[in-house]
Amino acid sequence: xxxxxxxxxxxxxPEVTAAKARRLAVRLYGxxxxxxxxxxxxxRNFRIxxxxxxxxxxxxxxxxxxxxxxxxxxxxxxxxQADPSLHVPSLRKSKNGRDHxxxxxDGHRHIVRAFRFLEGELLEGRxxxxxxxxxxxxxxxxxDRALRGYFHPGAGQRIAxxxxxxxxxxxxxxxxxxxxxxxxxxxTYARFNGSVLPRLGxxxxxxxxxxxxxxxxxxxxxxxxxxGLLDFGDTVHGAxxxxxxxxxxxxxxxxxxxxxxxxxxLAGYQGINPLEEDEIAxxxxxxxxxxxQSLTILAxxxxxxxxxxxxxxxxxxxxxxxxxxxxxxxPDRALIRFREAAGIGRTITVPLPRLSxxxxxxxxxxxxxxxxxxxxDLELTYNEPIHIVRGxxxxxxxxxxxxxxDCYNNVPQVGHAHRHVVEAIARQAATLNTNTRYLHSLVLDxxxxxxxxxxxxxxxxxxxxxxxxxxANDIAWRMATAWTxxxxxxxxxxxxxxxxxxxxxxxxxxxxxxxxxxxVRKLEAPDTYxxxxxxxxEDAGAAYAADAxxxxxxxxxxxYGTAIWMVDTGFTSNGLINPPAGYVRAVADKVRxxxxxxxxxxxxxxxxxSGSHFWGFDTHGVIPDIVTMGKPVxxxxxxxxxxxxxxxxxxxxKESNYFSTFGGNPVSxxxxxxxxxxxxxxxxxxxxxxxxxxxxxxxxALMQRHGAIxxxxxYGLKFGVEIVSDRATKAPDQAAAKRIxxxxxxxxxxxxxxxxxxxxxxxxxxxxxRSEHAEILTGTLDAAITSLT
Numbered sequence: 001x002x003x004x005x006x007x008x009x010x011x012x013x014p015e016v017t018a019a020k021a022r023r024l025a026v027r028l029y030g031x032x033x034x035x036x037x038x039x040x041x042x043x044r045n046f047r048i049x050x051x052x053x054x055x056x057x058x059x060x061x062x063x064x065x066x067x068x069x070x071x072x073x074x075x076x077x078x079x080x081q082a083d084p085s086l087h088v089p090s091l092r093k094s095k096n097g098r099d100h101x102x103x104x105x106d107g108h109r110h111i112v113r114a115f116r117f118l119e120g121e122l123l124e125g126r127x128x129x130x131x132x133x134x135x136x137x138x139x140x141x142x143x144d145r146a147l148r149g150y151f152h153p154g155a156g157q158r159i160a161x162x163x164x165x166x167x168x169x170x171x172x173x174x175x176x177x178x179x180x181x182x183x184x185x186x187x188t189y190a191r192f193n194g195s196v197l198p199r200l201g202x203x204x205x206x207x208x209x210x211x212x213x214x215x216x217x218x219x220x221x222x223x224x225x226x227x228g229l230l231d232f233g234d235t236v237h238g239a240x241x242x243x244x245x246x247x248x249x250x251x252x253x254x255x256x257x258x259x260x261x262x263x264x265x266l267a268g269y270q271g272i273n274p275l276e277e278d279e280i281a282x283x284x285x286x287x288x289x290x291x292x293q294s295l296t297i298l299a300x301x302x303x304x305x306x307x308x309x310x311x312x313x314x315x316x317x318x319x320x321x322x323x324x325x326x327x328x329x330x331p332d333r334a335l336i337r338f339r340e341a342a343g344i345g346r347t348i349t350v351p352l353p354r355l356s357x358x359x360x361x362x363x364x365x366x367x368x369x370x371x372x373x374x375x376x377d378l379e380l381t382y383n384e385p386i387h388i389v390r391g392x393x394x395x396x397x398x399x400x401x402x403x404x405x406d407c408y409n410n411v412p413q414v415g416h417a418h419r420h421v422v423e424a425i426a427r428q429a430a431t432l433n434t435n436t437r438y439l440h441s442l443v444l445d446x447x448x449x450x451x452x453x454x455x456x457x458x459x460x461x462x463x464x465x466x467x468x469x470x471x472a473n474d475i476a477w478r479m480a481t482a483w484t485x486x487x488x489x490x491x492x493x494x495x496x497x498x499x500x501x502x503x504x505x506x507x508x509x510x511x512x513x514x515x516x517x518x519x520v521r522k523l524e525a526p527d528t529y530x531x532x533x534x535x536x537x538e539d540a541g542a543a544y545a546a547d548a549x550x551x552x553x554x555x556x557x558x559x560y561g562t563a564i565w566m567v568d569t570g571f572t573s574n575g576l577i578n579p580p581a582g583y584v585r586a587v588a589d590k591v592r593x594x595x596x597x598x599x600x601x602x603x604x605x606x607x608x609x610s611g612s613h614f615w616g617f618d619t620h621g622v623i624p625d626i627v628t629m630g631k632p633v634x635x636x637x638x639x640x641x642x643x644x645x646x647x648x649x650x651x652x653x654k655e656s657n658y659f660s661t662f663g664g665n666p667v668s669x670x671x672x673x674x675x676x677x678x679x680x681x682x683x684x685x686x687x688x689x690x691x692x693x694x695x696x697x698x699x700x701a702l703m704q705r706h707g708a709i710x711x712x713x714x715y716g717l718k719f720g721v722e723i724v725s726d727r728a729t730k731a732p733d734q735a736a737a738k739r740i741x742x743x744x745x746x747x748x749x750x751x752x753x754x755x756x757x758x759x760x761x762x763x764x765x766x767x768x769x770r771s772e773h774a775e776i777l778t779g780t781l782d783a784a785i786t787s788l789t
Contacts, residue, residue: 469630
């Protein structure tokens with residue numbers, strides 16, 4: 001079927017008066033009665049009132065394609081046989097026995113058809129009941145079930161209301177006058193066209209009605225049942241989930257959230273013609289796309305066909321409200337709600353679709369190039385590496401359009417590709433990016449905001465800006481040696497603080513004791529689950545802190561003295577442990593008594609991740625001498641920060657003349673300022689507290705079900721799940737932890753492994769991680785552990 005024009009952007013029904021329609025009904029169908037005009041987008045419609053012989057007379061535009069006209073007669077004939085009790089119009093033959101007649105009006109050829117009138121109240125302009133929402137779903141489910149296996153060439157018509165044509169319609173979004181609405185529509189199209197539309201072809205498809213809005217639904221007087229379904233003019237071949245998405249977008253109840261209304265319609269559909277899980281996963285975006293489609297077509301008509309815009313403008317507020325409400329709800333909450341409505345539950349147990357052959361080949365090529373260009377030993381996460389091409393919030397998307405819940409990466413602190421951060425970076429990059437030897441107010445603004453977040457009585461009031469956490473820790477080490485005149489360092493066993501030569505020596509991460517630098521002493525991890533002193537010990541904090549006495553004495557004996565204790569305040573590489581109360585303060589006191597400084601490495605646990613405090617060191621009741629930050633401070637943009645006391649910085653500056661060419665450049669600083677904006681505006685610290693509490697509860701509940709979980713710990717948005725082969729002996733099971741992480745990856749959730757035995761599942765998501773994501777995480781973990789048995 002050849003058709004260049006995209007139908008329904010411009011809509012000019014034939015100019016036909018009621019008198020002329022009455023004459024046509026008499027001449028072609030032998031029916032005489034008053035002609036009552038009815039709305040039609042592309043057709044001129046009239047109800048011919050002739051008592052028991054009432055008909056709907058349709059005069060189609062000359063632009064309509066013949067195959068599409070024939071489709072409507074064909075599909076109604078098919079439905080009459082496939083489901084005779086389904087209330088849809090039936091075609092009335094003309095006096096000549098034909099399905100349609102051709103007439104000349106105003107110099108154009110038009111097609112005239114007649115349909116028997118269906119009794120019922122049009123839903124448009126009336127408020128549906130919840131019962132009706134369910135029945136709408138059931139009705140569409142019956143319709144789609146009856147059309148399964150049916151096809152007609154006319155279903156290939158190219159119409160603007162077909163979401164397969166969304167990329168063409170999306171070109172007209174600049175015509176949307178309201179900037180805020182336009183941005184919402186553009187964001188919706190970006191998601192739908194980029195990651196949903198390419199996947200529709202792999203889902204169950206068939207001929208669908210594609211137009212079940214309130215203007216095409218007839219109900220009983222109580223509005224609890226659908227008694228008629230009208231107008232098959234937009235019928236196309238497409239993914240069947242689109243036939244659910246349309247009424248889910250259009251049929252709503254005032255005072256009930258659009259998400260809950262959509263869920264009721266889905267529940268009704270699911271009882272008749274169940275969608276598969278991968279269809280349900282895309283339903284949210286399809287509903288949003290319908291709203292975007294309506295608003296874009298309206299904007300186009302206002303610009304090009306004002307008369308046709310007026311009827312559609314009536315529903316503009318509905319589409320804007322729906323778009324706003326569903327965007328605010330988010331895809332993850334919607335997925336959980338839809339799965340509940342569909343009776344699937346919350347546990348995601350179905351693996352992601354297999355890679356297409358093309359994508360698998362592309363990935364193999366990338367891996368070969370990577371080994372050749374980056375060396376064969378550069379680590380890749382997971383047994384099946386993921387080719388990530390896009391990030392959004394707490395989600396990552398691969399080259400095949402599949403998405404993964406990111407429960408692992410803390411660097412995108414406020415979420416992948418956060419619009420406010422991206423816009424700040426782009427705006428500043430388009431203005432100026434240079435070194436800090438020139439005056440620039442942004443770096444001062446950021447320093448003021450950052451130091452204002454430090455404890456008021458700690459003197460932490462001056463900053464040095466660098467490019468990453470490794471550099472920050474390197475400078476902090478140099479500052480401490482300059483201030484103390486000593487060269488010895490205390491760090492935690494299994495610590496990781498960065499990759500420069502100096503800091504690598506302070507990072508005995510999976511390093512054999514014999515290879516630890518001579519000026520470094522490791523402190524025993526204060527692990528109350530696996531260590532020498534358990535949670536029941538009367539003062540485990542003091543007992544573990546006593547190891548610092550040993551380390552300090554050894555450094556003194558070796559002639560190094562104690563310059564620092566550098567500590568990741570989240571104890572991440574120790575297996576994300578919760579140190580016992582008083583431990584950090586006790587060690588800090590011992591180090592300071594020995595003349596050393598305390599360096600709080602906040603790269604992994606700062607910026608509200610604990611939920612209770614903005615800084616990790618605050619959770620331990622300690623004020624450090626130096627605070628270091630890395631790339632999460634700029635949401636992944638190259639930025640590191642050292643905050644310290646003025647006198648420490650002054651001594652370091654005098655002795656080193658330190659300078660970083662692009663540390664603190666305006667673009668990186670703009671990113672840092674934007675991150676602080678987002679944390680404050682979106683209340684992400686509070687979210688870390690509330691969502692963290694919920695997530696810990698859900699993870700702890702899994703421990704009651706699975707003996708493979710030896711311990712669950714964490715607070716805020718940082719969790720460790722210890723995997724063991726025997727809970728009684730606490731025997732670490734590295735192999736099982738790895739299998740669980742890979743199983744979760746195959747089900748669309750990303751976690752890592754950590755700890756001295758690499759048997760602790762590391763869960764450390766971006767800060768916008770919310771309750772709906774916790775549901776997905778714990779459900780997937782439950783399924784992954786179950787699959788071990």
